[in-house]
Amino acid sequence: MMSDVFKLKKALFGLSLLGLLIALVFSVYDWGQYASYFNQMVLTDNYAVVFTTMLIGMTFLWFLMSKDFFSSHSSASEHYALILFSLTGGVMMTNFSDLTILFLGLEILSISLYILAGSDKGNLFSNEASLKYFMIGSFATGFLLFGIALIYGATSSFNLQEISSYVQQHNGSLPTYFYAGILMILTGLTFKVSAVPFHFWAPDVYDGSPTLVTTYMLSVVKMAAFAALYRLFINSFAPVYEFWIPVFAIMSAVTMLLGNITAVYQKSLKRMLAYSSIAHAGYMLMALASPGIASKNALVFYLLAYAIATLGVFNVLYQVHKVTGREEIKSVKGLFRKNPFAAIMLTLCMLSMAGIPPVAGFFGKYYMFVSTLNGGLTWLVLIAVLSSLIGVYFYFKVIIAAFQDPELENTAYYRQPSDLTVLYVCGILSLLLGIMPQFVAGLL
């Protein structure tokens, strides 16, 4: 699963892409099989296959747009390794069947990212981001470990299946510290997805890290974290759902509202996208507030739509930043004049984030609404509707800026069309997924 090479620097890029493609093929090959490895610590069921494929696919797209990240640093090969390490951690997090593997995967993912967040060594904000991420992340992982220990103490097993059957048998007579363990694990994992009230690190970390690392964090890491969170709760803690569903519901509502409301006031595009990703985490938590088959599919679709849109937007943001050094929303102005197709693709990605038909993001939101209404949480859907409306305001600020006249004379950032390939791919994918969602909609 890893193509970890330390020699032949020039070939690293192509080699990584090739390795990712091979990994992708192998993971799709696992579809329908229900194989477990490492003494039942890793389980490759369909859920894991879908997420693994998506993770590798998103990383592939990320690689396509991040050529510069590797060529402009002296420690390029380490960066390759770190990204691929974190991808491995993410894949472990989606395939886990044992709490220790969850912890391992989470740590591999996170530590690689702590380093990558600070990879822009001369930039003070990058150093700050890395340190904040490391300190708060370790703290949260500590909670996770504490929770795992408590669960082990209550059920005498780390294995998801065994925990599940234990909880099923002893439901009603579980010790209090079991519930405390659930809450601690919840804390540790929801930190990773930047849900309120564990989101305070997110804006500074996302804003301070190098733009491409932020892109990776927002797309791949969130995907892995949500996959892990959902997998754990729906497999092991399902019988005690009355305990944790209200927690997730309230977290979801607060996260959606807070993320969207604060994003309204941002002038920096990067920071706005950071807050908007917090809001999206809120929407995705709705799936955890109403677990079931519908919400499983909803989560998959929503994450896919969100990751694609994020990659597209960040492609534009990165290109703008590369030439003008600025990251405000205003710096997107003039895109339509220079490159109308790019402006339309950016519009599609923003519409996807806002949740407007006929793009993929709408379908993801719709799917979430259906599963939440099915779970009886009408109030949560109404709050989600309200947050979506608030979200439209700042997503449209970007669209409007793209169609306005350029502010600066030097708007040569879209010189080479190939710089925006990922944007085009993402825009078209968003539209296709929105018109023909049936290919991804009923997978699980």
Added chain:
Amino acid sequence: MNNTLLIVLLWPLVSMVLSLLPAKEAAGKTAFALSLAGLLLSVYLFLGFVPANGMQQVMSYAWIPALGISFKIGMDGISLLLIMLTNVLTPLIILSSFGRKIENPKAFYALILLMQFAMLGVFVALDGFLFYIFWELALIPIYFICLLWGGKDRVRITLKFFIYTLTGSLLMLVSLIYLYLQTPDTHTFDIDAFYQLKLSGSQQAFVLWTMFFAFAVKIPIFPLHSWQPDTYVDAPTPGTMLLSGIMLKMGIYGLLRWLLPTVPAAVHEYGFLIMAFCVAGVVYASCIAIVQKDFKRLVAYASIAHVGLISAGVFTLNSEATEGAVFQMLSHGVNAVGLFFIADILMTRLKTRNLAELGGIVNNQKLFAIAFMIIMLGTVALPLTNGFVGEFLLLTGIYAYHKWMAFFAGLSVILGVVYMFRSYQAIMLGSRHLSDSDFSPLTISEKTVLVSVAALVVLMGIFPSVLLDTASPSVKALLSLISAQ
């Protein structure tokens, strides 16, 4: 024969793609020719329609079976008339933009055609999800039309319009999902399944108010109308024509097709309250129209007044008012397009729409004066015009429902005369003489539009039976569906 409706629906989408191909200068003519072809296709559809046969040309294609969503379209009399309205008005709207300087004309006409596609989709969708997709899809082109070619304050106004409308749409989505979840396992969005639902009183009330919100914003119904005057005034004239001519009919159609048959008990319970709001809007908007100085803004408020009357008629649940509502949708579409075009002509020639600054145009421009007169008389519902047929039917139906409602609604006629005659007097009459350099003669395209609209006003007024006979069986079928529950 069975595929004609699909072809009529997809034709604007195809023409949008085709219109992007030729050079910039030919963009308008290409779009016009393509929309005329669409009109001919829909005439063919009209000729093949058998009014007594109910829902025709139904075709269903499983789009996302896992989620109960299918691509199901079909038409009855009401939908067919709205299809005709869309396909008649779109060529006129495109024609009305000739001679005006438009930047990026290819994008402009492509957006108009895309919007035509979305609006046709709303009128023929028989699957709840599909209806919603088309409803939202129609919003995107008009947003861009207003944003890129609009007036001074367009960024703020169009964003307000978008968010306001989206609020309603999202609430409608919630109600559609709710209805979907109430259908028996496995759930479906099929409209017949929705019709067969037996919901309790409180469930129906929930669906009514969430779904109605969307339509109330779109039409608009007082007090959810505050987005409309600014948006209409600030939009480019083809945008305003699209909004008032066709788009707001989507809201009224939604009431008829999706709201009334699904929650009839709630409609009985809250219908009076809603009608009160509609009639209040009629009087309120008419009074504001009387004091307006900007002619385009005056027509916008007049539009609120007229559609308030139509909406009130829809909630009476009797056949005269409903037929009147259907007919008045068509006549309002035609008249609104005519009036906004007149405002546009005034703006391009004299650079003002202010009533105080205009005057005396009748002395030089005979054709313009006559056309304006006819369209205006249609708006005030003089007998022999299209407005009269619709308003008469509406007021008859409302009177049968509640005498005092009809009285206040009938005030709209009197108040309408006040603001329309006043504006005609201010714009056209007077002793001023305008030479050809002040008011250049009408171009051929402008004359065509004016003559077509005026002709429609008169023809629809003298021969309404062609249209009423098409709609009548469908209206009766709809009402029997409502009362059967």
